[in-house]
Amino acid sequence: MFEAVELKQKVSKEEFKTEEPKIRTALLEAQRELATAPLSVVILVSGVEGAGKAEAVNLLLSWMDPRGVEVHAMWEPTDEENERPPMWRFWRALPPKGRIGIFLGSWYTNPIIDRVFGRIDDAAFEGDLARIVAFERMLAQEGTLVVKVWMHLSKAAQKERLLELEADPLQSWRVTDLDWKFYEKVNRFRRFSEQALRTTGTGEAPWTLIGAQDRRHRNLTVAKTLLEALKERLAAVRAAKPAAITPDRPKPKPVNVLNQLDLAKRMPDESYERQLLKLTGRINVLARRLREERRSLILVFEGPDAAGKGGAIRRLLSAIDARMYQVISVAAPTDEERARPYLWRFWRHLPRLGRVTVYDRSWYGRVLVERIEGFCAKDDWQRAYAEINDFERQLTDHGTLVRKFWLMTSPAEQLRRFKERQTTPYKQYKLTEEDWRNREKWDAYEAAACEMIERTSTGAAPWIVVPADDKNTARIEVLSTVARALKKELGEE
């Protein structure tokens, strides 16, 4: 596929001079419209070494309003980045709506290099590429325009360019030993880049191949590619009518994992206290091991209002050094969060190695409250299952321990607790009008939860359904699950 752009495509000085002001004006116009549009732009500037990626980006920046553009150079990851899944550094750099993020070095870089140097086999490479496709589709559906350009040079032209750069005292720094080490593998680079481009050129995020031998041609094509994509997408945004979203009210199956739960179990206080003490001690020791062995832990708590999530979380965390954990409770997203994909506000709190993040409600809101209240379209919550599974797989692949708890009460017990909250002064704040409204949608929530558990309980990131009508039983179940999980992962105490 690269042959087509190895032909000498040239832009004359005159042609460039005629085109430049037109493109600049149009780019600035598009950027101005973008600034207030519900759209962000990610540009991946990729290609062979020596093709002049940084040079093209420099020019592009000088043509645009730099106030709306962020350039992200993805050199060596920092330790904060290394302590999270490899995609985290890209997640956190995603531009908000209204802005453009230019990535020099992207989520393609490592898979291709790893494949070229034989660090991963073809199956792993294909897996990486499939995930990239899914990720870019998610970006597109979350309102990000993904523009991907690949700058190509023929083998001969690349060598010529590298030698030419080396000979120029002002440019020679651009050529490093690594470039030559890469050049030695030029055929493999070509082969696997081609594979990557073929696999990941999708309707949502197509690749544009650019012959980079002629600088003017290269620069003009990069600018034009961005401009055309941006204009097309802005027109689509303009034409889009806000779709009326119908809240989804699924009905639970008569027999399901939640309504078949035995909620009658009771644990006497004495036995609870004894077990709590034992488990607290055990988790304390295991959490220290977690820290020493630089592993991380993510716990997700979901369930009906007043199911006792907060109480269970507090009992659990009392076993752990306060300096090791953070609790993220889902509140209304900030504007910085609303301007990015829905997972972003959870990504930003992923624990470092040796740390614990507890999510008191989580990304599962997408397939629970957002589905039922109609806060997102059907397509959005339907694709979320796969997106969430992929996200959690990245966590567990990275070595993060993930456990997800669904605390289940009966409607009768919920009612009892609501009434109790009404009369206990320091619990009143916990009860809102919304809680009463949610209660009326009990069946829909039950059905949505069942579907969620079915679709997102995986071996590495399982759901644990906890009978929670009895607080003692529920808390001990949570603590013993965490203790077992830590022990399994970290070995004997």
Added chain:
Amino acid sequence: MFEAVELKQKVSKEEFKTEEPKIRTALLEAQRELATAPLSVVILVSGVEGAGKAEAVNLLLSWMDPRGVEVHAMWEPTDEENERPPMWRFWRALPPKGRIGIFLGSWYTNPIIDRVFGRIDDAAFEGDLARIVAFERMLAQEGTLVVKVWMHLSKAAQKERLLELEADPLQSWRVTDLDWKFYEKVNRFRRFSEQALRTTGTGEAPWTLIGAQDRRHRNLTVAKTLLEALKERLAAVRAAKPAAITPDRPKPKPVNVLNQLDLAKRMPDESYERQLLKLTGRINVLARRLREERRSLILVFEGPDAAGKGGAIRRLLSAIDARMYQVISVAAPTDEERARPYLWRFWRHLPRLGRVTVYDRSWYGRVLVERIEGFCAKDDWQRAYAEINDFERQLTDHGTLVRKFWLMTSPAEQLRRFKERQTTPYKQYKLTEEDWRNREKWDAYEAAACEMIERTSTGAAPWIVVPADDKNTARIEVLSTVARALKKELGEE
């Protein structure tokens, strides 16, 4: 001062039981009010090793609504933190309005430890403490309640506690070699902690000393201290009337650094092109050295509208690899930014080592547009000079190179450029109604700029006033200043 709390202060089990529900209710109530108040809370939990800081925090968390609290354990800094001034890790962890941040380990930790182990002398220690006082005053004035508790144990009690913890299999992990290493220096710790507490106990951010021998006493006092401070401050917030702010319209001195500037200098295009090429090459080489030597560079650009900041920045940056720099252009703050001190939105973009951040307008907006438009009170912009000087001193102390450019045009030249913008299609977007309104306040801006330059031009972070009626002259002046600064700092090319 520690003797007072070495007396056996005890809280009986019964008393604790009576107090607990009252305090919990009151804390939750205060927290609920806080959630929507223009106020954030920082709690520093400090004191001797073995005093049970983490334990007290655990209890406090279990009493409160964890959704509004963030615990920050300041262990070893990460590399991203090490690449910025030491305070950066605290800056970035500051809670937004409506929330509480608990710091275990604080900006006191390193100064005290460094002093105890003789790594810094008394003068440096006092300098650190003076800066802390200024920082906490700034926090207070920016709407943060700073609650500081110091948990104390007598020398004997501390040893006893450490031995007791060591003997308990569930607790022994809490005692590390470092604790004993610290214990050896217990007298010095006491002496310098006392000095720190004495110096930094201010009206805005007083210290509460807590005897930590009796756990119930300790826990109750921590909770009560927070509660009282929070209630008092919330009452003050409730009672505060929004002050009417009068925009400040200072008059320029007849003879000042800006109106005495020779704006008539012109540089012919030919000479400009020649010098631009030369300087671009030189800066390119020097910027690479900056990266290799892991130094960072901050450039600030201010000046009247249409003074040519953008053009100068672009020419400058065309000399630097696009992967090394970012341009931060001041836009309307996001809600996450508005919820924190005014410097926070600049702090978050401080460059890593080897990188460059260019601020196209900056924190100086506080003493320019905010002063003149009445966006902040007189007190606020007046204290900003010292706050900014302190901030920049932290940058330069850290080894960051700082240069600040004021690009100055004449009113006539500005008018000419405004009109040009009106007629050039791809420049029209640059001209807004506000630009015309600002133009009418020319004198006030000139006076404010003069005062700013006078008060914040320091040896390490100087202002460079650039005559900018001629773009060629201005750009060459900017580039040559940067080249000189880099050369001075990095040595010969």
